[in-house]
Every structure is written in structure tokens, then in C-alpha cells.
Amino acid sequence: MTSAQRRLIVPIVCLVLGVAMLGTTAFLTLRQRGDLSAPLPAAIGGPFALIDQDGKALTDRDLLGKPFLVFFGYTHCPDVCPTTMFELTEAFKALGPDKKITGLFVTVDPERDTAPVLKDYVSNFDPRIQAATGPRESIDRVMKTYRVYARRVPGEGEDYTMDHSAIVYIMDKQGRFVSALNTQLKPEDMAKELARYL
Structure with missing residues (x-):
């Protein structure tokens, strides 16, 4: 090994050791503050501006x-x-009518699901569940913030169905995603899960 090669190795080794020391210091600092044990909030949900089943503006702030x-x-x-809507209704019933919780059914098919159509639809379920529609671009934006997949599947003639995600998102009082609700549970068990966030 030449002296020139040795002179190059020394700064490289120093740089590697310096990065390792910085990483170790950062790790120890975060561990002392407890930041490593606290999970980062999932990037699901966020601001939206839609129209409810009564034709009124509805935002995430509401x-x-x-x-x-x-x-x-x-x-x-x-x-x-x-x-799923029936299961949510049963879970809400198990919680009791006085519990402060709401549900939001967001259509992935705004071309057919107008406000009056949604109003008729949600009238079959717990009154704490409301519905939302809006222009296609608004629906696409809220689907993106919730990481929802949906696509039109052609049927006979002009008929079609929608292939879509079927996750029930639990959001806390501040509008932050906390978990996906297991709708396979009994209504009483779903109610117990939801009660944790009341």
C-alpha cells in the first residue's frame, strides 16, 4: 500500500466512525426521551371537503x-x-344511544350516489352514521388520503359495479387514524373496542 493510499484511508475511516458516533448519540437521545417506543402516527386520513346526505358541506373539522x-x-x-353498514349499526347499538361516536360512509361512486340517494340509503342504519359524496375529484382526493382503492368494473350494458377496499377506519377525537375495526367480531366486542376511544 502506498503512502498516498494510506493518506486516503485515514479520512474515510474517520468519516465512518463519525457517522457511527452520531447515529449512536441520536439513538441514545431518542431512547432516553422515549421516542423510540412511541409509534409514529400512520399517514391515513386528513382534510377533506365533501357534501353530506342532506346536501350540506361536510369537512373533516365537522x-x-x-x-x-x-x-x-x-x-x-x-x-x-x-x-358492513349493518355490522356497524349493531356495534353502535351495543355501545348505547348516548355514546358520542359517529360513522361516515363515503361513496366511491359519486356519479350515482347523489345526496338524496345516500340519504335514503343511510336511513336504514344507525342515525349516527352519515354519508358523504361530492365531485369525482373531491372523492378521489379523500380516497387518496385514506389509501383507498376503487375501480369501476363494467357489467351488462351501462351497468357496472365498483371493486373497492372494505376497511373500516377508526379515527380518534383529533381525527387521527388509530386502528382498523375488525368487523368479524361480535357487536358487543366491536363496541368494547370502540369504547376505548370514547
């Missing part, structure tokens, strides 16, 4: 102050959506 559930679906859905 839901703050109490926990709320968010579920994406559409009124022409033959199975998953009505089943």
Missing part, C-alpha cells in the same frame, strides 16, 4: 371532538357494503 369511523363503499354494492 367530525372532530369525538371518535368516528370511516367506511368507503357505494349504494349499489350487493354484499360487502350493506353487510
Whole structure:
């Protein structure tokens, strides 16, 4: 090894050791403050501006102050959506009518799910569940913030269905995502899970 090569190795080794020391210092500092044990908030949810089933403006700020559930679906859905809405209704009933919690059904099919259509649809479920629609671009934005997948599947003639995510998001009083609700549980067990955030 030449003397020139030796002169190059020394600063490289110093640099590597310096980076390692900085990393160790940062790790120890975070551990002392407890930041490593605290999970980072998931990047799910966020601001939105939609229209509720009564044709009124509805934003994420209107839901703050109490926990709320968010579920994406559409009124022409033959199975998953009505089943999930029924399960949420049963869980809300198990919680009791005085519990401050709301649900939001956001359509992935705004072309058919107008405010009057949604009003008729949610009238079949717990009154604490409201619905939201809006222009396609607004729906696409809120779907993106909740990481929701949806696409149109052609049917016969002009008919179609929507292939979409079927997650029920639990949001806390500050509008932060905390968990996905397991709708396979019994209503009483779902109610116990939701009660944790009241």
C-alpha cells in the first residue's frame, strides 16, 4: 500500500466512525426521551371537503371532538357494503344511544350516489352514521388520503359495479387514524373496542 493510499484511508475511516458516533448519540437521545417506543402516527386520513346526505358541506373539522369511523363503499354494492353498514349499526347499538361516536360512509361512486340517494340509503342504519359524496375529484382526493382503492368494473350494458377496499377506519377525537375495526367480531366486542376511544 502506498503512502498516498494510506493518506486516503485515514479520512474515510474517520468519516465512518463519525457517522457511527452520531447515529449512536441520536439513538441514545431518542431512547432516553422515549421516542423510540412511541409509534409514529400512520399517514391515513386528513382534510377533506365533501357534501353530506342532506346536501350540506361536510369537512373533516365537522367530525372532530369525538371518535368516528370511516367506511368507503357505494349504494349499489350487493354484499360487502350493506353487510358492513349493518355490522356497524349493531356495534353502535351495543355501545348505547348516548355514546358520542359517529360513522361516515363515503361513496366511491359519486356519479350515482347523489345526496338524496345516500340519504335514503343511510336511513336504514344507525342515525349516527352519515354519508358523504361530492365531485369525482373531491372523492378521489379523500380516497387518496385514506389509501383507498376503487375501480369501476363494467357489467351488462351501462351497468357496472365498483371493486373497492372494505376497511373500516377508526379515527380518534383529533381525527387521527388509530386502528382498523375488525368487523368479524361480535357487536358487543366491536363496541368494547370502540369504547376505548370514547
